Amino acid sequence: AQSVTQLDSQVPVFEEAPVELRCNYSSSVSVYLFWYVQYPNQGLQLLLKYLSGSTLVKGINGFEAEFNKSQTSFHLRKPSVHISDTAEYFCAVSDGSGGSNYKLTFGKGTLLTVNP
Amino acid sequence: EAQVTQNPRYLITVTGKKLTVTCSQNMNHEYMSWYRQDPGLGLRQIYYSMNVEVTDKGDVPEGYKVSRKEKRNFPLILESPSPNQTSLYFCASSLFPVSNQPQHFGDGTRLSIL
Numbered sequence: 001a002q003s004v005t006q007l008d009s010q011v012p013v014f015e016e017a018p019v020e021l022r023c024n025y026s027s028s029v030s031v032y033l034f035w036y037v038q039y040p041n042q043g044l045q046l047l048l049k050y051l052s053g054s055t056l057v058k059g060i061n062g063f064e065a066e067f068n069k070s071q072t073s074f075h076l077r078k079p080s081v082h083i084s085d086t087a088e089y090f091c092a093v094s095d096g097s098g099g100s101n102y103k104l105t106f107g108k109g110t111l112l113t114v115n116p
Numbered sequence: 117e118a119q120v121t122q123n124p125r126y127l128i129t130v131t132g133k134k135l136t137v138t139c140s141q142n143m144n145h146e147y148m149s150w151y152r153q154d155p156g157l158g159l160r161q162i163y164y165s166m167n168v169e170v171t172d173k174g175d176v177p178e179g180y181k182v183s184r185k186e187k188r189n190f191p192l193i194l195e196s197p198s199p200n201q202t203s204l205y206f207c208a209s210s211l212f213p214v215s216n217q218p219q220h221f222g223d224g225t226r227l228s229i230l
Contacts, residue, residue: 009156032216043120043206043221044159051216090158094215102147102166102215103174108158 002027002093006107014115015083021076021110023091030096033074034104035065038088047089050074051096061085086114118143122207122222129197130230137192137225139207145220147213148190149174150182152203153224159206165190166213197229 007022025031032051036044048059055067065076074091091107120141129135141148149164151174161174165184179201181193190209194201205225210217 034218036221041223043223044208044219045221046218049216049218096215102164102213103161104149104215104219106151106159108156 002031002095002103002105004091004093004105004107006089006091006110008110009108010111010113012113012115013081016080018079019077019081019085019112021089021091021112023074023076023107025072025074025091025093027072027093027095032094032096033065033067034092034094035059035063035074035076036090036092036106037061038090038109040087044090047076081112081114083114083116085112087112118220120207120209120220120222122205122225124225125223126226128228128230131198132196135194135197135227137194137205137207137227139190139192139222140188141190141207141209141220142188143209143211143220144187145209145211146187147210147217147219148184149208149219150180150190150192151206151208152176153206154203162192162205194227197227199229202227202229 003026005024034049035047038044050057050067058064088109094104150162151159163182165171207222208219210219
């Protein structure tokens with residue numbers, strides 16, 4: 001079984017400050033990893049994904065994440081946040097072993113609030 | 117425009133009155149799924165469909181039904197809604213039912229069951 005832990009439920013930061021949203025996963029097989037963002041009153045949209053290859057993944061809106069297999073982590077970072085980055089962020093994991101498990105498991109979310 | 121469309125966006129109803137939330141995608145996606153989102157719990161999968169006439173239970177299927185008669189539509193049916201089904205519901209789709217495919221989400225349906 002796979003699981004995702006987002007270590008912070010809320011992260012308040014000031015505008016133009018750097019931010020890191022933490023995500024750890026648990027799985028007995030190899031994984032695919034995703035970060036989704038949910039703006040107020042909207043559905044989720046994909047920020048970035050790690051499928052294979054380079055462990056540093058760049059996404060939309062200046063976000064990036066690093067896959068660390070030894071620490072089973074996939075933390076999301078942005079060097080300088082804007083007010084418009086205020087949203088809830090979800091880390092998700094799926095089975096990367098090529099089996100028949102297509103389930104996408106989500107973390108509980110981290111609410112990023114960017115203050116002026 | 118590629119999109120997943122859910123209707124209604126908001127609904128307040130009473131216990132026991134059957135309701136259907138529709139979901140339609142215009143991307144010819146094979147895989148479709150329903151999630152519910154509750155505060156502090158993230159998204160939990162209710163049902164999913166690998167293709168037409170192929171559906172299966174997710175993590176929290178109790179009290180829900182689905183059908184997939186056409187590729188584009190995947191309605192969620194609450195035959196006898198109860199207050200514990202008050203939640204924010206999302207429909208999602210992806211091109212193929214494989215685990216490396218990102219999912220496209222609708223804008224959500226907020227249900228309140230009184």
